[in-house]
Amino acid sequence: MLSREDNERITRVGPGTPGGNLFRRYWMPACLTSELGQPDDPPVRVRLLGEDLIAFRDSKGRPALLDAYCPHRRAPMFYGRNEDCGLRCVYHGWKFDLNGDCVDMPSEPADTPLKAKVKIRSFPVVDCGGIIWTYMGPRDTMPPPPDHEWTRAPATHRHVTKTFEDCNYLQALEGGLDTAHSSFAHNNAIHDPKELRNADKSPSIEIERTDYGYWYASTRKIGPDRKWIKYYNYIMPTMQARGGITAISGGHNDVPKIDGHIWVPIDDETCHVYNWALGYDENTPLTPEYMEEFSAFTGRGKDDHIPGTFKLIRNKANDYLIDRKLQKEKTYTGITGLNTQDYALQEGMGQIVDRSQEFLGTSDRAIVTMRRLMLEAIDEVAQGRMPRGSDPTTYRNVRAHDEIIPADADWRGALAGEIVAKF
Template sequence: MSHSIKAKGEMDMLRKEDNERLCRVGPGEPMNELFRRYWIPAVLSEELPAPDSPPVKVRLLSEDLIAFRDTNGNVGLMDAYCPHRRAHLFWGRNEECGLRCVYHGWKFDTTGQCVDTPNEPKTSEFKHSVKLKAYPTYEKAGIVWTYMGPPEEQPGYPDYEWMRAPENYRNVSKTFEACNWLQALEGGIDTSHSSFAHNNDIADKNALRTRATAPKLEVVKTDYGFKYAGIRDLKDDGNYVRAYQFIMPAQQMRGAMVKWKDGKTEEFPSIAGHLWVPIDDAHVWVYNFIYSADVNIPFTPEFVEKHETDFGRGKADMLPGYKLVRNPGNDYLIDREVQRTKTFTGIAGINTQDYALQETMELPFCDRTREKLGTADTAIIAARQLLLEATRVVEAGNTPRGANPETHNNVRGCDRFLPKGVDWKEGLVEDMTAKF
């Protein structure tokens, strides 16, 4: 059922206690418990490139973990500290289907089970009683996923359309962002800012989002979150509609189908989006994906590299640890002359422009009681409502929206022109349905 959501000014102001309820992700916090009801990305597959490759430090939901790929290629994700004397397992030897602590030689398999205690007598059965906390993993589409919640509540494996697309039809990357996860997500689901922060050619007055800078937002709640559209009135050219999906708890999916060049539209068949995975209260991993919207058009390496570079994630833009060269320490290398003459921000990279704004808000949590929300913030209001609702659903012992992958495995975003008078909820049904 369509559910209209509108900003109402101070009535939509986020109370301090609700803001912290949404932002805090430490042990026992409501949002920590909510994220544990979903499969979430743990690491990229490329971080564990081969059997017995070096282990990787992982921090999720304020918890320190270690990931490793064993001799058989299976991935383990478990407590980062050896249960013997709490040495960090990052220093461990990855060998013969287990990770061996270098302090006293205790060895653990991918389930966290201790399989060897060489500093104990050979007759000892002690090892059988020792087991590290470990989480199940699932590897697909270049990502190692994990489920960190109650075993009895474990949902089916994630199955988004972009995960089903063949390897040469998609690209997945990852970036580190130094702000709380909600601050980052809300930037991602905000559609009107693209007319400003991402205006990279201020001289082009024909650009779609320059011609109409105040899109009308419409939100429809669903079993998995909500779908929404930014509708831009282009007068005689009809309506330019950018339709999104918000999949609980932290995924945005959008179309990138239409571009405007020299007064004409060009087809660009792709769909892109992000998943935000909290590291702790002040940091977040952003997983970025793009995939072809057309089963007949695979990506070329040149296209992928250009896309990543345009978004500020090209090879020359990255530091070790998936961190950006342009960061708060160097003011994102802002060029005021470029800002004056060429682009709205003077900052290179579409995502880098977002990070500059999000990482330099009030930290660790913005004072949302001082916000003045308008109609352009409808999707943000809806996300806050659903996330608060979901934390209470979990507290009541029930299943939150979107935990079942069957509710969202056939959705996609899109960009399209629609004639005046055509409702996007009807006119874009086919375009918002998966093809892979």
């Protein structure tokens, strides 16, 4: 449970809010690299942390991120012309480069001093791991750019997609960190004794705070002599990494990999989920065919989207095409698609959950710890300190892993060689 006041602090992300100030101390995904296309391609709308922005790739191929509105009379830069290393507002022709400098002001006299004075807001960007990241906070506190194992890996070994989710980021992030729900929401065969999700429905959870956030490990008993360890990383502010194993989900985890999400606030009431995956080692590339099969299994394959958008066809407006017969006979949810199941539950809570009304149990420890860390970090920023997880050296070598080991084995020893980066 959270007080109403803390719930406000942690869920609101706009400029000048305590939570918004925290997010503005990290590099955040603005869009996929692929969205920007080729040099001088049309600009792309970005809405991030409650602010409207415009991204484009200039003539030299450099990514840029500017305010969505022209500083002259606030015309939309989305209709702008991407030409010769800058974006030209088509209302009166003022043109801005990627630094936000006005490089042409044809509607004013040639010697106008205004041109040197006027700037459009511009944001630093880096292109890594298939994502254009930006930093929206004060320049003097800008940390080094992201350095995750999956952003360092060759493009052949990683895969990144993006999905729109119609709720506040926090309830979506909480769903990701919540290991216990997979026995229910994601159980695709509730009567099948071979389905691992039926083996132990109340996993024990160990958590340890780190300089980047925390790691946590869940243990499920699998019969009398084995146990299933899931070792995860939570990297602040909103990234999670998980291991993948062969034994669950039919053939869909037959390529060993690490995967996870970053939940990125669009504004207070919606978010984008960046879904990333990394092949286990240099011998494990992730082919586009395999990743499409995996994405389809999770409910966000190519055919699952409203064409030309990041929105799913199964959505709140059509009750996620719930199948009540399937629900009676085979699954708890009756909803097809692993992440569709998540979205139905998280979006169905309403845009922003009122956490003063909940009752938390022992299986919610990872969620409680994340909330504490976020609220502490909000205070740290308010006191002028760098928040946990903003320094990439704290997380660059971590890795998540899943393994089934003998019931009497010490999981720390058994997993020691697996929970460090291989790229």
